[in-house]
């Protein structure tokens with residue numbers, strides 16, 4: 001290829017790969033799959049090899065793909081955090097083994113490990129205590145996410161006493177989310193109308209970037225450790241160090257294995273290629289590492305990867321089958337989601353009959369036609385995805401799949417909001433699946449948690465005309481005699497249900513608010529809103545601007561809430577629920593032992609705190625007679641500072657000599 005042609009191609013590939021790196025590492029929302037990404041990267045490496053005159057130290061082939069962000073403190077790694085070379089077939093692995101053999105002779109061992117699909121984390125321990133947790137970032141510098149990492153239960157904050165750990169060391173591992181947790185949390189997001197994550201890796205990675213560690217704590221993450229770094233290690237091999245860190249209290253995967261040679265490695269791969277589906281978390285391959293530290297040192301590194309380790313990546317299993325029809329579900333918020341019904345086919349050990357299509361855009365992207373032959377893959381989700389269509393097998397004259405224009409249940413014309421992917425059935429007060437699932441949501445465990453009123457009962461009571469609005473639930477007691485006539489209810493179960501309903505009136509305002517099922521108002525948002533506004537009346541009176549001023553409430557949530565609160569049917573319904581005795585006022589929390597201890601003192605709260613949200617701290621201060629100011633001035637008495645506070649604020653406070661205190665010091669002032 002001529003140099004100018006190669007140059008052009010290199011530029012295109014570079015720009016494209018940089019964008020994909022950004023989507024993957026920074027946004028945690030990649031737009032192509034790993035296999036295709038790696039293929040492009042190899043293409044670029046090949047071109048650069050043929051044209052060394054065009055080599056660029058800034059090329060994606062030369063650098064770790066991530067970045068540091070502005071939201072966290074940047075920390076330089078003591079030992080660079082590199083990537084791993086990857087292979088997709090046995091031959092490339094044998095080539096790697098040959099290279100090692102050439103340099104080392106025949107006398108070496110491998111450790112093989114699962115390649116956990118999450119994000120890598122560097123943990124530093126000082127005197128047995130977790131001092132710092134830093135992301136890989138660009139490999140040289142990363143984000144200080146210590147507060148977030150502290151919420152992970154399996155990462156020890158303190159090591160086992162007497163376990164002989166060194167005074168200072170760094171340990172690296174992979175932070176990830178179990179598939180079950182992913183599905184539960186992702187479904188909550190979908191229900192609340194938030195953007196769903198494609199797989200557990202993206203969810204874990206997106207979670208680590210949050211500023212609110214209380215929210216991080218609500219999303220269960222886990223971590224396996226796989227690499228010890230220290231000056232003058234007392235260990236001679238990687239394997240030895242893994243056994244040692246286990247005894248200090250770290251979680252090390254039980255599936256790592258010491259192998260005498262490449263044959264055993266290949267057996268390990270073959271085993272896990274199938275067995276991986278039985279794990280509770282995703283792995284995307286296996287990693288093999290030369291065991292001896294001395295040999296690792298001898299082999300060394302390239303700019304981007306160690307020469308003593310490599311990964312073998314599993315290809316996502318893909319099958320071809322036929323699209324039989326597209327069905328549409330109407331959810332609680334009226335969102336209509338298309339689902340593909342497929343000719344049943346075996347994929348990764350299970351029979352697949354359906355695949356998600358997400359929304360109308362996805363149908364367009366696939367250019368899906370009736371009876372198309374489609375490629376289906378299983379990613380992190382249990383429900384598989386259609387990756388693409390096989391155009392060669394399209395039936396002549398097949399019609400493109402036309403999206404519904406009307407609700408498949410109630411017939412109302414569907415609507416789509418500007419900038420949103422989903423179509424909605426706007427008939428929220430009359431569309432049966434919306435009414436039923438809204439009520440099921442309301443009585444569900446995470447909202448009003450009403451015993452004795454399950455999903456099926458709701459369905460039946462709706463069919464029989466007893467339930468249409470949420471407030472009807474609290475009128476059921478007036479129908480007790482009629483209910484007894486229905487054959488599915490016994491006297492005991494009715495009494496049980498009515499008692500459960502009565503008891504639910506004690507549920508706090510935030511549960512009620514979440515239970516209403518307002519679009520985008522999930523559990524966290526409900527909690528924040530209640531902490532800020534305290535009463536339903538305040539919330540109803542708030543303008544969109546006032547709503548967006550609340551911590552973590554964006555335009556989209558504010559619009560949706562304001563719209564809900566101004567709806568006439570909703571207002572009447574809320575009035576009824578209030579009259580029926582439900583809670584629409586914030587509870588006074590126990591920690592806020594109201595006093596006048598802070599009388600006359602002024603405060604500003606900034607940064608993120610491990611135990612409290614800013615609103616909670618604000619409440620504590622106000623409950624004890626203190627006042628919150630809006631900007632730093634010489635009049636300010638205290639700046640309560642958490643992690644990741646803006647440097648400008650800090651500088652100003654220092655300049656004006658304002659005392660800077662921690663949340664703990666604030667609590668001491670109250671005790």
Ligand SMILES: NC(=O)c1ccc[n+]([C@@H]2O[C@H](COP(=O)([O-])OP(=O)(O)OC[C@H]3O[C@@H](n4cnc5c(N)ncnc54)[C@H](O)[C@@H]3O)[C@@H](O)[C@H]2O)c1
Nearest residue numbers: 020021024030032033034037083084113114115116120226
């Ligand atoms: N689809 C996209 O848009 C896109 C974009 C960028 C990168 N990627 C993918 O990401 C990968 C490159 O990313 P990378 O640089 O993070 O490398 P990598 O994921 O291929 O390998 C390195 C990482 O593996 C992890 N790891 C898991 N288990 C391990 C173990 N037992 N021992 C050591 N490390 C372990 C570590 O986090 C380490 O940083 C490629 O496979 C690429 O396909 C995809």
Ligand SMILES: [Zn+2]
Nearest residue numbers: 407410425431
């Ligand atoms: Zn409808």
